[in-house]
Amino acid sequence: MMNLIDTGIFLCLAFEEPGFEECGHLLDRADFGDFRVLLSSMQFTEIHTAFLRVEDAAGSREIAETIWNMRPRVRDLDVEVAKTAAELRSTVKTPGGRWLALADSVILSTALQEGANVVYTIDPDFIDVKQVRVMAPEMELREWIANYGTRKQRKRIGLK
Numbered sequence: 001m002m003n004l005i006d007t008g009i010f011l012c013l014a015f016e017e018p019g020f021e022e023c024g025h026l027l028d029r030a031d032f033g034d035f036r037v038l039l040s041s042m043q044f045t046e047i048h049t050a051f052l053r054v055e056d057a058a059g060s061r062e063i064a065e066t067i068w069n070m071r072p073r074v075r076d077l078d079v080e081v082a083k084t085a086a087e088l089r090s091t092v093k094t095p096g097g098r099w100l101a102l103a104d105s106v107i108l109s110t111a112l113q114e115g116a117n118v119v120y121t122i123d124p125d126f127i128d129v130k131q132v133r134v135m136a137p138e139m140e141l142r143e144w145i146a147n148y149g150t151r152k153q154r155k156r157i158g159l160k
Contacts, residue, residue: 002036004111006121007046019148026137037072040110075110085109094125095156
């Protein structure tokens, strides 16, 4: 079984944001071999950008080591992924009524092209994705947002 782990999960753990313990449990499960990790090469840009912005080269190296220790399947952005990403970007809307972001479209396309069983994410923009099962670490995405999301995120998906 192969599951895609979205970028936000790695960053939530690294920066100890609310819910980081659950993100750690998910990554531990992957590390112990409960499932194979799938990543899009696009995610390395997202991850390293976050660390570069806070000038944390050591943190960037540490998260890279964590990721490579899981021996992920990494899919590059190729023509098949690009075509599917374009289809997703032109058909999938976020709860706020916007089109799915380019990076999210590429990541979702990667999951579909590789036949991922689950996309693990904490991104509320994935709440209405129907093409693949979407989960947050240790719970449904809607529950994650209710527990750990910002007021704005909760409002966007219709929670108080």
